[in-house]
Amino acid sequence: MAGRLSGVKEIARRANVSIATVDRVIHNRKGVSETTRQKINEIIQEIGFQPNILASRLASKKTNRFAVLIPDARETDYWKASLDGIERAYQEIKQYGVFLDRYLFDLNDKSTFVKYVNDMLKGSYDGVVMAPSFIEEAASFASACADRQIPYVFINSDVPNRDSLTYIGPHLYQSGYQAGQLIRFGLKQGKVLIVNISKEIDAYHHLLRKEEGFRQYMENTNTPEAPIRVEKIDITNTTDEAIQDALDTFLKEHTDIDAFFVTNSRVKSVAKYLRNTARQHRILIGYDLSEENIEYLKDGTIDFLIGQKPEEQGYLGVMSLFQHVVADKKIAKEQYMPIDIITKENFEFYKN
Amino acid sequence: MAGRLSGVKEIARRANVSIATVDRVIHNRKGVSETTRQKINEIIQEIGFQPNILASRLASKKTNRFAVLIPDARETDYWKASLDGIERAYQEIKQYGVFLDRYLFDLNDKSTFVKYVNDMLKGSYDGVVMAPSFIEEAASFASACADRQIPYVFINSDVPNRDSLTYIGPHLYQSGYQAGQLIRFGLKQGKVLIVNISKEIDAYHHLLRKEEGFRQYMENTNTPEAPIRVEKIDITNTTDEAIQDALDTFLKEHTDIDAFFVTNSRVKSVAKYLRNTARQHRILIGYDLSEENIEYLKDGTIDFLIGQKPEEQGYLGVMSLFQHVVADKKIAKEQYMPIDIITKENFEFYKN
DNA sequence: CTGAAAGCGCTTACAG
DNA sequence: CTGAAAGCGCTTACAG
Structure with missing residues (x-):
């Protein structure tokens, strides 16, 4: 494996000490004289020692317990994908003695x-991955973790001013900005409607960040000759019926909307409305590769979906914890997902 | 780790044999009576035995040697990224006793x-990853590998009728089809020029597949009211000067081109021409996130780049070999890369 | 056909 | 402050 001239045994031989002492130095344990510590460290540098993590985990029998806290997969394809990514990561690392508990909360029940x-908090975990869907509760949980020195990772959305190990998720503002580019590319000039559909205050905050990015793009690129004007509608009653009604009422009054930017996966509801009321195609952009959304992508009602890689988020969430806790690697503070642009033509090549 | 009640020792205890015999059964080695073999297999089923791959590799000291054969990284950002992915994979698997040799050929020197x-072929490798840039030579190499029972993986482009372990790379036809969608979305109607820039016959063949996809999209979506007509130019002298001249000559005769589809990473040369001859913006789409291409994306000359994930290709190439040879896992015959749509607004979130 | 023993590279008590 | 020995779960000769 690592080769016979580069293991603890070789270091011990060169330093004229036992391998137990070498082990102490490697792991910064106390009980080693400064002299021998230095000598050993020099040799470690010299031969470029890299511990064999297989042997290490095998011998130590050390285990770690991680927990994930995300919305119940049954809620949506999105969280199903996230859980898939979590399981994929778990399959890779469980052989290293890692255990994983999954807590799936109800998005409709705080x-x-x-x-x-x-x-x-009673479980005394060595690390936590969470989707902070309820911001305040998540913030206080984060504090509790910090008190207990438990590293925690946010996925999907961030909580400001919390010292998480890392944030893994979309760059909301920029994804709205990207949506702006697509709409301008296809529309040139006219009027676009931003549609925010959410009953949750917490989630609404995220939609606004996308809206901001979108508006900023339009502002930056508007010219007097080819202006794009922006309208917006907030829909807080999220039953499908209520959404259809709200859209109908609004569009009866505003008949000149050329394009729609729906700031989350609810784009399917707008697609349903547009398909039913037909007339002619109007540009429609939204978020996430849910099955329903993909149906509307396929039939041409939706032009673009912006993907946020939930599977990858789940995978990286668990792997980041593993890299930090088990492999002692440095983890980037922010891991933004690519802003995938998905169409009828390329969706088959994106799993999530 | 795997728990004290599920290892070879436990199986041996239950079967009333030694662990050496258990080991023989696990690895289908001969020299075990049918009776004990069955008994042991039953117990394996019963307790759901899963071998500890860490302990296995550690004890066996078995090593594997893989080789990769790709164009020299110095050639392009594209192959640099591919090599990065290969190195990333290698870092993950080298601890399992895998060695990797890299052969970087000169794309201009068959x-x-x-x-x-x-x-x-002299190196007696346990697996090979190759970019079959020279189709015939690659095909005969593939045959030689097959004769020697060496699994081989194609990345970036495929060789028809070869029994590779897997193909990892773009779906050329579909990526051209995708380019068609983007151009129609932005152009509505007019004239588009396909630009193939390549001196290599082998590579040209790949460009044609993209061209086909592109043309098919236009054909499928053309209507009498909003037709898009397609012209094309092949440029086989690939010095920058020659490309500029060829474009200049062509466009002096065809002044009504509204959009350009460049079928590979040479899109930078077309971008250079368009930026220098200015007038007004015309739609420009090409391939690959090279530094130069990104510069033109940033300044607005290029509208979209289609990414082919070279880093991911390299990574998956090596990992697929590892999964097959070391972990004995099933590998999908085709692993098509996502057709990433890259813009000025989202390129920062794509590494390659 | 089967088993006892040594060993992979590292860690963990335990003894000094 | 340091070392000898046992052991992690598995594999590999070797002996019978």
């Missing part, structure tokens, strides 16, 4: 989030 | 390809 948080 | 192929 109390399940709180309950699981309490359970998790 | 003889270097042939030379390396001969070297590799």
Whole structure:
């Protein structure tokens, strides 16, 4: 494996000490004289020693327990994909003695989030991955983790001013900015409607960041000859019926909308409306590769979907924890997902 | 790790045999009576035995040697990225006793390809990853590997009718089809020029597949009211000067081109021409996130670049070999890369 | 056909 | 502050 001239045994031989002492130095344990510590460290440098992580985990029998806290997969394709990524990561690392508990809360019931948080704090985990869907509750959970020195990772959305190990998720503002580019490329000039559909205050905050980016793009690129004007509608009753009604009412009054930017995966509801009311094609852009959204992409109602790589988020969430806790590697503070532009023509090549 | 009640020792205890015999059964080695073999297999099923791959590799000291054969990284950003991915994979698997040799041939000198192929055949490798840039030579190399029972993986481009372990790379036809969608979305109607720039017959063949996809999209979506007509130019002298001249000559005669589809990373040369001759913006789409291309994306000369994930290709090439040879996993016959749509607004979130 | 023993590279008590 | 020995779960000769 690592070769016979580069292991702890070789270091011990060169330093004229036992391998136990070498081990102490490698792991910065105390009980070694400064002299021998230095000598050993020099040799480590010299031969470029890299511990054999297989042998290390095998011998130590050390295990780690991680926990993930995300919305229940049954809710949406999005969280299903995230969980898939989590499982994929787990398959890769479980052989290293890592255990993983999954807590799947109900997005419509904040109390399940709180309950699981309490359970998790009792569980004495070595690391946590969470989707901070309920910002305040997540923030206080983060504080509790910090107090207990438990590293935690945010996926999908961030909580400001929390010292997480890393944030893994979309760059919301920039993805709105990207949507702006696509619409301008296809529309040239006219009027576009931003559609925010959400009943959750917490989530609404995220939609606004996308809206900001979108508006900024239009502002930056507008010219007097080819202006694009922006309207917006907030829909807070999220039953499908209510959404259809809200759109109908709005569009009866504003008949000159050429394009729609829906700031989340609810784009399917707008697609449904547009397909039913037909007339002619109008540009429609939204988020996420849910099955329903893809149906509307296929039939041409939706022009573009912006993908946020939920599977990758889940995978990286767990792997980042592993790299940090087990492999002692440096982790980037922010890991923004690519802003995937998905069409009828390329969606088959994106799993999520 | 795997828990004390599920290892070879436990199986041996239950079967009333030694662990050596258990090992023989696990690895289908001969020299075990049918009776004990069955008994052991039953127990393996019963307790759901999964061998500890760490311990296995550690104990066996088995090593594997892989080789990669790709164009020299100095040639282009593209192959630099591919090599990066290969190195990333290698870092992950080297601890399992895998060694990797890199053969970087000169894209402009077929003889270097042939030379390396001969070297590799002498090297008795356990697996090969190659970019079959020279189709015939690659095909005969593939045959030689097959004769020797050496699994081989094609990345970046495929060789028809060869029984590779897997193909990892773009779906050329579909990426051209995707380019068609983008141009129609922005252009609505007019005239588009396909630009093939290549002096290599082998490579030209790939460009044609993209061209086909592009043309098919236009054909499928053309209507009498909003037709898009397609012209094309092949440029086989690939010095920058010659390209500029060829474009200049062509465009003096065809002044009504509204959009350009360049079928490979040479899009930078077309961008240079368009930026220098200015007038007004015309739609320009090409391939690959090279530094130069990104410069033209940033300044607005290029509208879209289609990414082919060279880093990912390199990574998956090596990992597929590892999964097959070391971990004995099933590998999908074709692993098409996503057709990434890259813009000025999202390129920062794509490494390659 | 089968088993006892040594060993992979590292870690962990334990003894000094 | 330091070392000898046992052991992690598996594999590999070697002996019978």
